[in-house]
Amino acid sequence: MTDPTQPEPHPTTPTTSPDPDPATVTPPVPLSVWLTGQQPSRVQRSGRYVPASVAHPGKMLPAIAAHAIAAYTEPGDVVLDPMCGIGTTLVEAIRAGRDAVGVEYEPPWAQLARRNLHHARSQGATGHGTVHQGDARQISSLLDPELVGRVALVLTSPPYGASLHGQVTARPGTGVAKRDYRYSRDPANLAHVGLDRLLDAMVDILTGCQPFLKPGGIVAMTVRPYWEKGVMVDLPGRLTTAVSDRTGLTLLDRNVALLAALREERLVTRASFFQLAHIRKARANGIPRHLVAHEDLLVFLKPATCSGSEKLKGSQGEPECSPRSLSSSGTWVRADDTGIAA
Structure with a gap:
């Protein structure tokens, strides 16, 4: 309450700061939400991938790959995935009338990617796809030199953590049996090397991909934070900084690709058994963790010379x-x- 015996304070003229110089202002990165989790992963893959594909525990969601390919390429373009796993990016590309090239370090997954490409072609996919087995850090020696300057989109997901989702079977009297929850036991696989070495490797891989990108080509990566020793690691943020600072690529978009379904105003989780188990264990220990409902889709642009x-x-x-x-x-x-x- 004011004191009526005291004079009212003299009104002051608000001060305004001058408008910032447009040349010094960094424009905001566009953001959009993709409804890519409306159907569970198993429904998205049913009939479109060979049944053995479920064995890979770190697969990209087909709807994310399909959406990115539709958004950033045209029919007839070439799509490259330097860490293609079982070939989700490649399959969605050739089904959309694009050509696709993949590199995969683990021989079993490379062979499975080839089987998925063959399966897609047998179902009428019009694009063509190839898979090279090898280390993506040496991508320049793995790909056909004829691809230089022809790739419209590099679409991939970095490995982070040797153990991801996997499969479970409940056995009465013996509990839950886990299977297919590791995609590599090779210590040289990037899933085992730790954060700093992973970032260095991703810089090497994307630097190696750049000669194959056409001017104005796009690099897109699905990535999410992860927990390590009780600390959440901001992999999307760290990767954005590393790529922007060390590869010459320009951050274009940062999209939210939903892993959950949107039903009116409610998110319906698609969490795996492993995710639920980790969340329940953390909360039982007083740690307020939440289920992951999306992946970041980081989109970078290769500099181009305008006509x-x-x-x-x-x-x-x-x-x-x-x-x-x-x-x-x-x-x-x-x-x-x-x-x-x-």
């Missing part, structure tokens, strides 16, 4: 286009608020 960019407009010498406005077909356009070029 006619030597012509500058206006007295400020502004180029006619910028790296944030290149569509997958190489036409310079303006991105809408969702981050998808239109």
Whole structure:
């Protein structure tokens, strides 16, 4: 309450700061939410992948791959996955009329990716796909030199943690039996090397991919945070910084790809047995963990030289286009608020 015996304070004129120099302001990264978890993974794969595909515990969700391919490429484009696993990126690409090339370190998964490609072709997929077995850090020696400058999209997911989801079978009287919960026991696999070495490897891999990207090509990665020794590791943030600072790629979009289903205003989880078990154990120990409902889809752009960019407009010498406005077909356009070029 004010004191009526005291004079009211003299009103002050609010101070305003000058508008910032547009040249010094970093534009916000577009963000959109993709409804990619409306169907469970097993439904998304049913009939479209060979049954043995369930053995890989760290698969990319088919709807995420399909959405990214539709958003960032055109029919006839080439899609590359340098860590292709069982070939989800490749299968969704050739089913969408793109050609696809994959590299996979583990021989069993490379062979399974080839089987999935053959299966997709037998069902009418119009694109062509190939898989090379080897270390993606040596990708320049694995791929056909004819691919240099032709890839429109690099779409992949880094390995983080040797044990992910897997399968379980409940056996009366003996509890739960786990299987297919590790995708590698090779200590040289990037799943085993720790965060700093993983970031270094991802920089090496994406640097190696760049000569194969066409000007204005896109690099997209699905990635999520993970827990290690009770601490959440911000892998999306660390990876964004490493790639932006060390590869010359420009961050274009950061999308939210839902792993849960959206039903009106409610999220329906698609959590695995392992995820639920970890959450319950943490909460029993007083740690307020929550189920992961999405993956970040980080999208980077390879710098491109605009056609006619030597012509500058206006007295400020502004180029006619910028790296944030290149569509997958190489036409310079303006991105809408969702981050998808239109």
